[in-house]
Amino acid sequence: MANSADAVDGHDLGDRHERYDLAVVGAGPAGLAAAAAAAEHGVRVALLDSAPWPGGQFYRQPAAELRASRPQALHHHWPAFQRLLARLDVARERVTLLADHHVWSVTGGSGAFAVRALTGPDQRQARQLTARQVLFATGAHERQLPFPGWTLPGVVGAGGAQAMLKAGLVLPGRHVVVAGSGPLLLAVASCLVTAGATVPLVAEAADYLGYARGARVLAANPGKLVEGAQHGATLLRHGVRLRPRTAVVAAHGTDRVEAVTLGRLDAAWRPVPGSEWRVPCDAVAVGHGLVPQLELPLELGCRTRRLPDGSAALVVDAAQRTSVPGVWAAGESTGVGGVQLAVTEGELAGLAVAGQTAAPRELLRRRARQRAFAELMAARHAPGGGWTQWLDDATEVCRCEEVTARQVRDAVSELGAPDQRTVKLLTRAGMGWCQARMCGPAVARLCGAHDDGAPTRPLSTPVPLGLLAECDTPAPPSEGAPDDHP
Amino acid sequence: MVVIGAGMIGAACADALARRGMRVAVLDRGPVVGGTTGAGEGNLLVSDKGPGPELELAVESLRLWRELAEDLGPRALEYEPKGGLVVARDRQAFTELQASARLQCLSGVTTVEVPADALGELEPHLAPGLAGGVHYPQDAQVQPALAAAALLRRARDTGRVHLLAATTVTGLSEGRVETDAHGTLLCASVVNAAGTWSGEIAALAGATLPVLPRRGFVLVTEPLPPLVRHKVYAADYVADVASGSADLQSSAVVEGTAAGPVLIGASRERVGFDRGLSVPVLARLAAQAAELFPALREVRVLRAYRGFRPYLPDHLPAIGPDPERPWLFQACGHEGAGIGLAPATARLVAQLLDGEQPFMDPAPFGPGRFGKEQA
Ligand SMILES: Cc1cc2nc3c(=O)[nH]c(=O)nc-3n(C[C@H](O)[C@H](O)[C@H](O)COP(=O)(O)OP(=O)(O)OC[C@H]3O[C@@H](n4cnc5c(N)ncnc54)[C@H](O)[C@@H]3O)c2cc1C
Ligand SMILES: Cc1cc2nc3c(=O)[nH]c(=O)nc-3n(C[C@H](O)[C@H](O)[C@H](O)COP(=O)(O)OP(=O)(O)OC[C@H]3O[C@@H](n4cnc5c(N)ncnc54)[C@H](O)[C@@H]3O)c2cc1C
Numbered sequence: 001m002a003n004s005a006d007a008v009d010g011h012d013l014g015d016r017h018e019r020y021d022l023a024v025v026g027a028g029p030a031g032l033a034a035a036a037a038a039a040e041h042g043v044r045v046a047l048l049d050s051a052p053w054p055g056g057q058f059y060r061q062p063a064a065e066l067r068a069s070r071p072q073a074l075h076h077h078w079p080a081f082q083r084l085l086a087r088l089d090v091a092r093e094r095v096t097l098l099a100d101h102h103v104w105s106v107t108g109g110s111g112a113f114a115v116r117a118l119t120g121p122d123q124r125q126a127r128q129l130t131a132r133q134v135l136f137a138t139g140a141h142e143r144q145l146p147f148p149g150w151t152l153p154g155v156v157g158a159g160g161a162q163a164m165l166k167a168g169l170v171l172p173g174r175h176v177v178v179a180g181s182g183p184l185l186l187a188v189a190s191c192l193v194t195a196g197a198t199v200p201l202v203a204e205a206a207d208y209l210g211y212a213r214g215a216r217v218l219a220a221n222p223g224k225l226v227e228g229a230q231h232g233a234t235l236l237r238h239g240v241r242l243r244p245r246t247a248v249v250a251a252h253g254t255d256r257v258e259a260v261t262l263g264r265l266d267a268a269w270r271p272v273p274g275s276e277w278r279v280p281c282d283a284v285a286v287g288h289g290l291v292p293q294l295e296l297p298l299e300l301g302c303r304t305r306r307l308p309d310g311s312a313a314l315v316v317d318a319a320q321r322t323s324v325p326g327v328w329a330a331g332e333s334t335g336v337g338g339v340q341l342a343v344t345e346g347e348l349a350g351l352a353v354a355g356q357t358a359a360p361r362e363l364l365r366r367r368a369r370q371r372a373f374a375e376l377m378a379a380r381h382a383p384g385g386g387w388t389q390w391l392d393d394a395t396e397v398c399r400c401e402e403v404t405a406r407q408v409r410d411a412v413s414e415l416g417a418p419d420q421r422t423v424k425l426l427t428r429a430g431m432g433w434c435q436a437r438m439c440g441p442a443v444a445r446l447c448g449a450h451d452d453g454a455p456t457r458p459l460s461t462p463v464p465l466g467l468l469a470e471c472d473t474p475a476p477p478s479e480g481a482p483d484d485h486p
Numbered sequence: 487m488v489v490i491g492a493g494m495i496g497a498a499c500a501d502a503l504a505r506r507g508m509r510v511a512v513l514d515r516g517p518v519v520g521g522t523t524g525a526g527e528g529n530l531l532v533s534d535k536g537p538g539p540e541l542e543l544a545v546e547s548l549r550l551w552r553e554l555a556e557d558l559g560p561r562a563l564e565y566e567p568k569g570g571l572v573v574a575r576d577r578q579a580f581t582e583l584q585a586s587a588r589l590q591c592l593s594g595v596t597t598v599e600v601p602a603d604a605l606g607e608l609e610p611h612l613a614p615g616l617a618g619g620v621h622y623p624q625d626a627q628v629q630p631a632l633a634a635a636a637l638l639r640r641a642r643d644t645g646r647v648h649l650l651a652a653t654t655v656t657g658l659s660e661g662r663v664e665t666d667a668h669g670t671l672l673c674a675s676v677v678n679a680a681g682t683w684s685g686e687i688a689a690l691a692g693a694t695l696p697v698l699p700r701r702g703f704v705l706v707t708e709p710l711p712p713l714v715r716h717k718v719y720a721a722d723y724v725a726d727v728a729s730g731s732a733d734l735q736s737s738a739v740v741e742g743t744a745a746g747p748v749l750i751g752a753s754r755e756r757v758g759f760d761r762g763l764s765v766p767v768l769a770r771l772a773a774q775a776a777e778l779f780p781a782l783r784e785v786r787v788l789r790a791y792r793g794f795r796p797y798l799p800d801h802l803p804a805i806g807p808d809p810e811r812p813w814l815f816q817a818c819g820h821e822g823a824g825i826g827l828a829p830a831t832a833r834l835v836a837q838l839l840d841g842e843q844p845f846m847d848p849a850p851f852g853p854g855r856f857g858k859e860q861a
Contacts, residue, residue, distance in 0.1 A: 105763060105765055107762070107763055107764070107765055114765070116765065299762070299763045300762075301761075301762070401745075414639070415518050415635055415638070415639070416517065416518065416649065416651045417517055417518070418517045418651065418652065419517060421517075421520070421524070422517040422518065422519065422520060422524070425519055425524045425631035425632075426519075426631055426632065426635055428745065431706075431745075431789075433708070433788065435788065435789055457789060458703075458763045458768075458789065458790040458791065458792070459787060459788075459789055459790055462708065462786035462787060462788050463786060463787050464783070464784065464785070464786050464787070465705075465707065465772045465775065465776060465782050465783055465784075465785050465786070465787050466772075466776060466782075466783030466784065468705075468768055468769055468772040468787055469769055469772035469773035469775075469776050469783070470769065470773075471765050471766065471768070471769040472766050472769040472770055472773060
């Protein structure tokens with residue numbers, strides 16, 4: 001660390017900070033499983049999550065005042081979640097659960113990482129702790145591909161709609177068109193109809209026929225089939241149609257969405273001319289898959305790989321170790337693969353952190369099987385390059401900075417901007433509040449890439465300047481941390 | 487002509503050469519503005535420079551920036567002639583600041599002393615208790631990426647400029663530039679505008695140029711209603727720029743932008759190309775900004791970014807022909823002032839190439855001044 005300003009003053013911080021063996025960032029299925037497995041083997045764990053309750057995207061809990069409404073009605077895996085919580089409870093002397101803690105930076109190296117979080121009302125209180133190792137279980141966020149009218153009120157993320165339902169038990173509308181791509185759409189639609197909405201149709205841009213080619217992988221994942229079948233049965237019962245190779249190519253309305261235009265797509269996701277038709281609705285739930293949330297590990301220099309759908313995911317070894325010593329990862333941060341894979345990876349990572357070198361064979365087998373399934377899904381639902389054809393020039397691609405498709409296209413064609421970063425510099429797309437979480441993948445793909453890019457963000461969430469000013473203490477010295485991050 | 491590097495300096499050089507009728511290829515191994523130009527700020531400052539060749543270059547450059555803004559339209563560059571305000575924390579700093587301002591006056595800089603009780607008129611949200619300040623009306627700003635892009639566009643519109651992005655220079659000798667993507671380019675002269683990486687380009691030709699990186703972080707806040715009107719910084723900044731020490735130094739320049747966010751930057755450290763996040767460095771920038779503008783404490787910092795300034799040991803750029811290779815023109819090593827100094831640098835390069843009487847003595851920028859041993 002001699003090279004890093006963090007260690008310029010070089011002195012130890014003494015007892016000013018809480019110390020742990022392991023900081024787990026993210027208390028979704030992966031983080032919960034990792035924390036439980038590690039703590040059961042004697043590791044002192046801090047488990048941090050920005051949400052008010054543990055559970056992550058999948059085991060999202062309703063706000064306390066809504067608790068009575070049987071959240072499990074919307075969950076297929078509620079008992080598994082209860083079991084994880086029970087294990088943490090048994091190990092509670094070694095697990096500090098820090099809910100409502102948004103981690104904005106992790107610095108340092110193996111043996112001494114400084115983890116800085118914001119907490120309290122409006123996230124205006126600082127909390128810092130140190131940990132010998134860190135594990136990123138930060139999950140994923142939804143990939144959005146814009147279309148004309150997508151900024152109208154009533155157009156929501158598919159995952160967002162499900163989250164709203166699980167957390168607040170509110171519906172985004174009464175007649176909800178579900179669209180985009182990925183296995184999530186079925187889950188979202190089935191959640192919506194169960195909660196009382198009508199879903200005129202589910203428009204899936206990819207072609208489900210392709211699953212046949214992965215029949216072996218599917219057969220090896222019976223759980224997934226059962227889950228798919230359950231959603232399928234629910235949708236059938238409610239008369240919901242699934243239309244493959246179909247996309248919402250425009251949303252219409254004045255104050256709020258009133259209808260959508262749907263169009264047939266060819267294999268490259270190009271809209272087929274003349275195939276459009278209109279469907280009335282008062283909400284649209286769209287999502288085009290999930291993209292791992294990587295800003296914290298990227299800042300530490302962790303290596304990534306591209307998945308078949310173009311998303312970037314952390315490279316991990318058999319023990320869930322990233323390329324940076326002392327840094328581990330599990331769940332969607334290593335590639336989107338669903339809740340069961342997240343739990344399996346968390347379990348394996350927790351055991352490895354605790355020094356349990358001989359992982360149970362069954363866990364390893366399960367991970368291999370579930371990963372194969374994840375890769376199959378990623379390949380089937382990879383966005384085709386033709387989607388950009390449904391974007392008209394006036395469509396706002398970056399909502400924060402109000403940058404249109406035309407501006408992005410000009411930067412690409414006139415100045416040869418080849419990537420999201422250059423477009424950002426030339427148009428401001430991605431400079432606003434969400435820091436390109438929303439528009440990044442779309443802009444990267446408008447530049448002609450078949451991937452989502454992976455923008456770096458030194459601060460993973462906005463930090464009040466006054467709090468930042470008080471962080472003028474160096475991170476603790478680490479054990480042989482790399483000083484030049486690639 | 488071949489210009490290596492499509493950053494601010496390369497863009498300005500391509501434009502200046504093309505306007506003189508030369509045919510130019512601009513090469514960059516990455517995209518346009520993908521280097522330091524896309525990772526810094528766009529302060530065009532005379533206020534931070536003491537009397538000497540750099541200030542002379544800066545005064546001419548700021549004049550040229552005004553012309554460019556008239557020609558291309560201020561919006562194309564996000565040009566804002568907002569002026570700088572340097573403040574002093576105590577009596578002694580104020581006395582030093584006044585003395586240095588008087589010297590700057592002799593070099594063509596306009597300075598206006600501002601007594602403590604008049605600071606509030608210029609900057610209503612400035613902290614109380616400062617000893618005084620100096621107002622520099624010439625200080626201005628551009629958005630560097632847009633400015634470089636605008637110059638490249640104008641150059642290309644002459645019909646004499648080819649932009650070859652994603653093209654790495656792999657070899658260099660008289661009359662020949664070897665590239666990975668476009669084979670060998672034949673040319674009369676080469677302009678090395680490869681910024682922080684110019685030392686590598688020089689080495690390809692067998693020349694020595696000890697350019698090193700100096701890291702800087704910039705903080706960007708959420709968009710705010712107008713709160714900061716000028717470029718405001720504390721007087722110790724002037725000392726930082728000239729410092730030879732490898733430690734962190736920073737005295738944050740605080741400025742509002744047309745888009746709303748306040749920019750706070752930049753720190754200066756010599757840590758090689760270490761991209762690692764340094765929270766204490768960000769913290770110091772934040773603390774300095776909050777000291778000048780207490781209202782910023784409650785404001786959220788949305789993002790931070792970093793870049794690597796190209797610096798030479800004496801903190802002056804290298805501009806002009808290599809002493810042993812008259813075909814190789816250096817235009818690099820502008821450290822934290824490459825945006826501000828770009829138009830005058832380009833003018834100097836063009837004049838030297840054309841064999842014209844240069845507007846100032848280029849000797850202090852001579853690329854031969856480091857000798858051969860100093861790599
Ligand atoms: C909306 C939605 C619906 C889904 N529905 C299904 C479904 O029906 N079936 C299925 O199999 N899978 C579904 N999935 C996928 C499933 O949720 C994931 O596979 C699973 O949650 C992954 O677990 P994880 O622990 O990796 O990440 P997550 O569950 O996403 O947990 C990550 C956690 O990290 C926290 N976090 C992230 N960054 C920070 C930070 N900087 N500081 C503090 N905390 C942070 C987040 O708050 C979150 O709680 C869905 C995913 C989403 C997004
Ligand atoms: C944080 C920060 C704040 C700053 N603030 C200011 C400020 O307020 N005002 C100011 O005037 N200056 C400022 N600067 C400094 C300014 O950004 C630089 O001086 C300026 O951008 C240098 O421009 P350049 O064209 O020389 O270099 P660059 O923009 O780096 O361009 C060099 C180009 O050469 C290319 N290249 C390198 N090697 C090769 C090769 N082998 N083949 C082909 N191409 C190659 C690179 O890809 C790059 O695009 C700041 C810098 C930083 C880091």
